[in-house]
């Protein structure tokens with residue numbers, strides 16, 4: 001049982017209420033993960049140390065940090081915690097107020113009208129409008145298209161020469177699929193690779209000043225682009241998700257203009273980076289565990305291929321999750337595993353750590369592509385459970401299935417590849433490999 005700590009009054013500074021009895025060595029571990037290249041490159045040993053010392057840790061930063069599966073899952077499912085809507089304006093003013101590029105706080109807030117940042121009832125209303133497009137059945141219907149697209153991308157690979165998998169496959173596949181679903185013209189989406197990447201910096205726990213400005217500009221660029229695309233689709237509707245949402249908006253008062261734009265930006269952005277990193281992190285894990293890869297190839301040849309691929313992708317999602325951090329704000333005073341949490345406190349759920357919790361997964365630091373111990377927390381849990389999970393899984397299944405079928409030999413080139421300076425969205429900048437077929 002963790003000893004209760006006396007809590008400071010949080011109301012003076014929303015979102016920041018340091019815990020005076022925090023342990024500096026545990027603070028340092030967490031700071032390494034979020035703030036240093038070494039910590040971001042290999043967070044797992046640090047997560048383990050944090051979990052063993054204090055699985056629910058009240059840090060001096062005022063955050064409560066959860067590193068076990070059980071607490072992460074229960075925090076994500078608990079209606080007493082949710083998205084931080086209340087103090088949003090004050091925090092944004094405090095954080096961005098000095099930047100002159102924005103005429104008003106309103107403009108900064110527009111991205112926050114998407115379901116990812118909302119609580120019920122707004123969240124429920126918006127989610128129900130888009131969820132039909134992402135049901136497992138609808139995604140299953142997309143599978144032949146995904147297979148065709150993956151094969152076309154793999155056709156372009158030159159066996160024997162060095163290929164950057166991030167460029168050749170990991171980025172274009174999900175970007176193409178989500179752009180097609182939403183109705184973003186093909187000639188437009190490649191330019192958003194950098195823009196989306198800059199905008200998602202805002203999801204990170206620490207954003208350097210120079211990246212902050214770029215992120216806010218990127219956010220505005222996405223808004224301007226989608227405002228225009230909405231106007232175009234209003235005049236010329238298509239058979240796509242955006243036209244469907246416009247029809248909903250015009251036929252009822254269930255979706256405001258700003259919600260429409262933010263929702264489409266969320267779907268577009270979410271479809272980009274996360275699945276890209278499932279493919280990059282997943283292939284890197286396979287190539288650095290050659291014995292496991294050989295076993296997988298053997299099982300693919302002898303067992304039910306779809307089942308074998310499905311469990312391999314679940315394990316890749318667990319082993320090196322594309323989303324490492326999630327979190328909720330406490331709406332009322334409560335306890336997490338005996339640790340008191342005041343209303344207003346941010347509770348961080350470290351999904352990457354929960355997925356390596358020995359209390360939930362046996363021998364969790366081992367990559368075991370036949371593991372059958374239930375889903376990881378990579379898509380979170382509760383009402384914000386990833387809306388695109390079926391789509392991401394389908395893309396992962398097709399990619400790894402086709403890659404392993406078409407290329408009997410895949411070799412890493414060089415030493416460790418370059419990780420992006422991010423931790424919430426963990427992924428590689430480049431992954432050079434040689435394919436032989």
Ligand code: HEM
Pocket residue numbers: 115116117127178266267268270271272274275278321322323326327378379380381383384385386387388389391392
């Ligand atoms: C491997 C790939 C992916 C991973 C690991 C992932 C992970 C996540 C996680 C952890 C959340 C929960 C965020 C929270 O609790 O606040 C989430 C939410 C969401 N994801 Fe994904 N995601 C992936 C792919 C996708 C794709 C392809 C889409 C397609 C559009 C998508 C759309 C969304 C949306 C709309 C939400 C917000 C749901 C809500 O707030 O109700 N994701 N995702």
